Amino acid sequence: MGNKKREILIGMDLSQEEEIFSEYLTECKEHLEEMELLVDKLKDPTAVTSEEINTVLRGFHSIKGGAGFLGLSKIRDLSHSLESLMVGIRDGKIKHQAEMSSTLIKGLDKIRKLIQDIKNQDIDISIEVADIEKWFDSLHSEETEKTKVRVVNKENKTVKSEPQETKLEEKVIKSESLTDETIRIKLSLVDTIMNLVGELVLTRNRLMDVFSETKFTKENLLLKEFDFLVTNLHHSILKSRMQPLSNLFRKIPGIVREISGALGKEVEVQIAGEGIELDKVVLEGLSDPMTHILRNTLDHGIETAEERIKLGKSEKGKITISAVQKEDMIQIEVTDDGRGLSVEKIKKKIIEKNIRSESELDSLGENQIFNFILLPGFSTKDEVSAVSGRGVGMDVIQKNLSNLGGGVRITSKEGEGTRITMEVPLTVAIIPALTVSCKGARYAIPHTAINEVILFKEDEAIQKIDELAGFLVLKLRDQLIPIIPLVSVILPEKSKDPISFLRQPEISIVIVKSGQSEYGLIVDEIQRSQEVVVKQIPNFFKHSDYFSGVTIFENGMPGMILDVNGIATRQGLSMERISPPVKKQDGIEIASNKEVMILIFKGCESELIAVRLSKVHRIEKIEAKKLQSIGKRKFLQYKESKVEVVFLDDLIAISPINRQAQSYYMIVIKKGAIYKGVLTEKLEDLQQVEADSIPVLQGTTQKTDQVFIKGKMATLINIERLLGFDESVQGIST
Amino acid sequence: MKYIKVQTQNEIICLKLENVVEVGHIKDITEYSEENTSLRGVANLRNQIVPILELITLLKKKGKPYLSYGKIVFIRPLKHRDILDPLIGLLVDKVGQLDVVEESEIIFAPRNRQSHPMPMVLFKKQEKVMSLINIEDILVTEMKKIERKYNVK
Numbered sequence: 005m006g007n008k009k010r011e012i013l014i015g016m017d018l019s020q021e022e023e024i025f026s027e028y029l030t031e032c033k034e035h036l037e038e039m040e041l042l043v044d045k046l047k048d049p050t051a052v053t054s055e056e057i058n059t060v061l062r063g064f065h066s067i068k069g070g071a072g073f074l075g076l077s078k079i080r081d082l083s084h085s086l087e088s089l090m091v092g093i094r095d096g097k098i099k100h101q102a103e104m105s106s107t108l109i110k111g112l113d114k115i116r117k118l119i120q121d122i123k124n125q126d127i128d129i130s131i132e133v134a135d136i137e138k139w140f141d142s143l144h145s146e147e148t149e150k151t152k153v154r155v156v157n158k159e160n161k162t163v164k165s166e167p168q169e170t171k172l173e174e175k176v177i178k179s180e181s182l183t184d185e186t187i188r189i190k191l192s193l194v195d196t197i198m199n200l201v202g203e204l205v206l207t208r209n210r211l212m213d214v215f216s217e218t219k220f221t222k223e224n225l226l227l228k229e230f231d232f233l234v235t236n237l238h239h240s241i242l243k244s245r246m247q248p249l250s251n252l253f254r255k256i257p258g259i260v261r262e263i264s265g266a267l268g269k270e271v272e273v274q275i276a277g278e279g280i281e282l283d284k285v286v287l288e289g290l291s292d293p294m295t296h297i298l299r300n301t302l303d304h305g306i307e308t309a310e311e312r313i314k315l316g317k318s319e320k321g322k323i324t325i326s327a328v329q330k331e332d333m334i335q336i337e338v339t340d341d342g343r344g345l346s347v348e349k350i351k352k353k354i355i356e357k358n359i360r361s362e363s364e365l366d367s368l369g370e371n372q373i374f375n376f377i378l379l380p381g382f383s384t385k386d387e388v389s390a391v392s393g394r395g396v397g398m399d400v401i402q403k404n405l406s407n408l409g410g411g412v413r414i415t416s417k418e419g420e421g422t423r424i425t426m427e428v429p430l431t432v433a434i435i436p437a438l439t440v441s442c443k444g445a446r447y448a449i450p451h452t453a454i455n456e457v458i459l460f461k462e463d464e465a466i467q468k469i470d471e472l473a474g475f476l477v478l479k480l481r482d483q484l485i486p487i488i489p490l491v492s493v494i495l496p497e498k499s500k501d502p503i504s505f506l507r508q509p510e511i512s513i514v515i516v517k518s519g520q521s522e523y524g525l526i527v528d529e530i531q532r533s534q535e536v537v538v539k540q541i542p543n544f545f546k547h548s549d550y551f552s553g554v555t556i557f558e559n560g561m562p563g564m565i566l567d568v569n570g571i572a573t574r575q576g577l578s579m580e581r582i583s584p585p586v587k588k589q590d591g592i593e594i595a596s597n598k599e600v601m602i603l604i605f606k607g608c609e610s611e612l613i614a615v616r617l618s619k620v621h622r623i624e625k626i627e628a629k630k631l632q633s634i635g636k637r638k639f640l641q642y643k644e645s646k647v648e649v650v651f652l653d654d655l656i657a658i659s660p661i662n663r664q665a666q667s668y669y670m671i672v673i674k675k676g677a678i679y680k681g682v683l684t685e686k687l688e689d690l691q692q693v694e695a696d697s698i699p700v701l702q703g704t705t706q707k708t709d710q711v712f713i714k715g716k717m718a719t720l721i722n723i724e725r726l727l728g729f730d731e732s733v734q735g736i737s738t
Numbered sequence: 739m740k741y742i743k744v745q746t747q748n749e750i751i752c753l754k755l756e757n758v759v760e761v762g763h764i765k766d767i768t769e770y771s772e773e774n775t776s777l778r779g780v781a782n783l784r785n786q787i788v789p790i791l792e793l794i795t796l797l798k799k800k801g802k803p804y805l806s807y808g809k810i811v812f813i814r815p816l817k818h819r820d821i822l823d824p825l826i827g828l829l830v831d832k833v834g835q836l837d838v839v840e841e842s843e844i845i846f847a848p849r850n851r852q853s854h855p856m857p858m859v860l861f862k863k864q865e866k867v868m869s870l871i872n873i874e875d876i877l878v879t880e881m882k883k884i885e886r887k888y889n890v891k
Contacts, residue, residue: 203785445768445779494770542789543822544777545770547884554780554787562768562782 250278277327305342487524743834
């Protein structure tokens with residue numbers, strides 16, 4: 005068989021030979037990647053299955069076969085030695101020991117080197133071969149002494165006899181016959197078929213549009229059948245592009261080994277969910293973010309063995325990578341048990357880099373602070389190492405995932421570790437999307453990015469939409485959500501009047517999620533949900549950040565697919581951005597020349613109470629039955645801790661608040677890690693007023709003051725003082 | 739050299755025929771504009787998404803609403819590898835006839851691109867001075883301008 009192949013090779017022209025070489029190299033890389041993960045598993049002889057041992061064995065056998073055929077003697081000899089070791093383990097002739105994993109890893113690394121530098125066959129393999137031989141030398145059973153294995157050293161001398169070659173050949177032939185069910189196909193061909201199916205879906209959509217008015221006609225029934233076939237074809241071809249996550253995960257042990265070795269750290273990796281399949285484009289897009297996360301985790305997260313021992317942790321660091329499918333999205337979590345992120349260090353860096361002021365940061369939650377490490381050029385590390393610390397890389401995570409229509413979340417606890425959660429869609433070729441219109445053009449918003457769609461009449465809009473610090477905000481279920489008209493994003497020159505949409509009889513807002521926050525896109529009309537074929541965005545538009553792709557609608561018109569993360573980033577849309585900055589002088593808040601946002605709520609029937617919004621952490625609607633009384637004090641379970649709450653009439657002289665209500669609004673105030681709540685029955689309004697027209701009470705002993713807000717008298721309260729947060733300040737008056 | 743005449747606002751510009759693929763209608767554009775650039779939207783040309791640019795803005799003059807244009811000239815960049823889009827649409831008011839210019843008719847052909855922001859040659863045709871622009875060079879300049887706008891490194 006081998007000789008016959010050799011003859012064919014001699015008769016081939018150079019391009020054919022190159023093609024065979026190239027195919028062999030691709031095949032080798034695939035085997036190496038597959039074996040990498042399994043060889044790591046061999047560290048635990050009790051955990052590895054016989055099928056996994058066979059897979060490694062087959063890998064070495066295939067590499068050896070091809071190398072022999074192509075005259076690559078070093079690769080052939082080394083893989084043969086490794087194969088023989090695996091045969092010994094499989095047949096129980098050599099006792100499987102955890103340390104063998106290291107021999108196999110070194111062997112794999114050397115084969116990889118030989119493959120990378122295929123022309124240089126002078127690379128020495130004697131150390132690796134000797135390392136393999138030592139396992140044969142340590143054979144202790146009588147049987148194994150008889151059954152010697154031939155190992156070829158660098159001088160090509162036969163050292164030991166070859167065991168059960170026939171048996172192995174039979175097994176391999178048997179397993180190869182099983183793989184006849186699969187064929188190798190060029191990716192470019194799969195892409196071409198996918199593009200053609202995309203065109204077919206577009207044509208189907210057009211036909212559906214043409215015949216949408218007719219029912220039960222012959223054409224319509226035929227079209228239904230066509231639709232069914234196209235949908236099935238589309239799903240089948242999508243499946244052909246699906247690849248298991250193991251294709252990505254199997255590279256991880258190697259990366260971790262390499263980086264942790266360079267850093268002198270010992271790290272154990274646990275992987276779960278590698279069987280989940282996703283589109284090859286998505287898989288490829290995950291590769292860079294995964295590498296960057298691992299580099300940063302190993303460099304910044306995991307401590308050295310000495311540090312870990314001092315901290316009472318196990319000597320070896322631990323990284324867990326797991327994947328789960330949630331409907332059309334895949335969630336990949338990378339968790340480590342390292343030093344975690346320091347909120348204070350990140351805050352310090354943010355202030356140093358002038359990204360946010362201290363007071364702005366005070367209003368942000370920990371997870372929002374962690375998001376800053378995803379900014380380009382952001383690094384808290386003072387020294388740059390060969391692995392990381394330049395602040396380059398973490399932004400790649402955000403950018404790549406956003407391009408795929410996904411996102412990233414970071415949670416961390418200092419001293420305990422960090423969890424980075426990446427979320428990506430299963431496929432990006434044909435996606436379900438909501439189509440919306442804006443100034444006569446249609447745009448698509450991927451379903452995966454949408455939280456909800458809100459429609460309301462013009463008169464409702466006036467109550468629900470407000471302007472705050474130059475941004476439009478929507479009051480939705482006691483939350484303030486930044487909103488932006490799509491026209492001002494897409495066609496800025498056509499949106500000179502940013503609130504012109506308020507004059508429409510009906511207002512449509514699509515609430516989309518961007519990272520850990522959400523915002524609303526105001527569109528002219530919500531159209532319908534449909535599958536859209538994602539086409540590459542023209543090169544001239546690729547820097548715009550606003551679009552993740554382009555599609556062609558059923559009427560033949562092109563439409564942009566919106567990248568909601570890109571829009572949020574470029575428009576600066578997040579709640580923390582729209583909180584008005586607080587100026588301080590000698591530690592006392594002073595009024596700025598800008599406008600401030602005032603939250604107005606009702607004490608009882610007609611009394612209006614006002615508080616600066618910047619002092620409010622959150623507003624929650626709570627059920628009265630959830631209030632717990634301890635003596636005269638009232639508490640509520642809030643964010644895993646007990647929060648003391650007070651009725652406003654207990655604090656200031658106002659008419660009594662109804663104690664029999666079913667629910668209340670809790671205005672949550674936060675100072676450091678302490679929360680306190682003020683209960684009231686009704687929220688009245690959110691008003692933006694000139695800062696100079698509102699007295700500054702914070703930082704003073706004064707608890708209340710009377711103010712006119714938009715023509716109405718209201719009691720402005722110094723909420724921090726009332727709740728005892730501000731006791732240290734004495735004798736200062738406005 | 740064969741060229742095609744196009745009119746955009748009051749300018750008559752000549753484009754090399756080898757770059758011109760076909761002429762289309764304005765109604766098929768999905769509008770999207772970027773401030774201070776010539777980008778005006780995308781069009782679907784036989785299932786290929788083509789970026790649409792405003793020629794007059796490329797010539798460093800003030801633009802106008804896309805609907806007031808009459809035609810799109812689809813061009814194919816042939817020489818510049820930097821232009822990755824296989825087709826690009828240019829918004830123009832009118833498309834005129836095809837003509838030929840001989841080497842001897844050329845009266846001005848700047849060699850130093852630095853001193854001439856608009857790479858072009860001038861020639862005389864029926865006593866009129868005509869401008870034949872090197873659209874590919876102009877597109878590369880525009881692309882770099884867009885990249886600078888977004889700080890692409």
